[in-house]
Structure formats: C-alpha cells, structure tokens
Amino acid sequence: MDSVKKVTAVVEASKDGFGIYVENDDLPLTSFGSTIEAAKKDLADVLKEMVQSYKKADLPKAYNGGKIEFVYKYDIGSILQHFGVFDTSALAKRLGINASLLRQYKGGLAKAGPKQKQKIQTGLHNLGRELLSIKM
Structure with a gap:
C-alpha cells in the first residue's frame, strides 16, 4: 500500500x-x-x-x-495580498525593513533574497505568536 x-x-x-x-x-x-x-x-x-x-x-x-x-x-506577495490585513508601512516598520521595498515585494516588482525572506518569515511568525497570546 x-x-x-x-x-x-x-x-x-x-x-x-x-x-x-x-x-x-x-x-x-x-x-x-x-x-x-x-x-x-x-x-x-x-x-x-x-x-x-x-x-x-x-x-x-x-x-x-x-x-x-x-x-x-x-512568496511574500501572496502572503501580503492573501491576508490583506497588513498595512505595508506598519508591517515594514515592525519587520525592520524598508516600506518601499516591501511594497515592491507585495507587487511582485522585486524578489527578496534568502536572508530577507528569512527576516520577513521570522517577523511574521513572531507576530503570529504575539497574536496567539492575546486573551480577551
């Protein structure tokens, strides 16, 4: 089988x-x-x-x-477009990257290198953990 x-x-x-x-x-x-x-x-x-x-x-x-x-x-663009809840400038600030560059990633005008992808992924995972810890 x-x-x-x-x-x-x-x-x-x-x-x-x-x-x-x-x-x-x-x-x-x-x-x-x-x-x-x-x-x-x-x-x-x-x-x-x-x-x-x-x-x-x-x-x-x-x-x-x-x-x-x-x-x-x-890819970065699909994440940002799919969820649609991220303000690109605010997210870029939180991730510690240039907002203009993040907009280029979102629009498919630029591709992030491996280190930049890892930085964005780590930042999104950290944000996710913070959101999961919220109690109401």
Missing part, C-alpha cells in the same frame, strides 16, 4: 490571482485561482484528473496514485 507523499507546492501572487506550482520535477502540476483557496482547489482537481488520465491510458501508476499531501510555501 502506498503511503501519502508530501510534496512542496509554491504559491505565488500575480495581478490576476494566485498561481501554484509543484517543485518536484516528477509531478509537473500547476494551478491558478482568483484566491489562494481557489488555486488550491484547482491543484487538487488537476491532480485528480492526471491520476484518472493515467488509469484510463493503462499507464503505470503515477502521481503516487493521488496519495499526495501538498505542503504549501508562499
């Missing part, structure tokens, strides 16, 4: 919505949607269609028979 295979799927923002692609060359899957949820649903549908196509063509079992769990990785 095949076990569930974890596969990294990258979510990227565009001016029209969100695209997702799988990083694994053995699984050339892509999807698109006006929201991240729609793009994720589309990716699941694409996987299902590919598995069915392989079965109909009597080809060897592919795509792990559909037993795949997507682990999503987001």
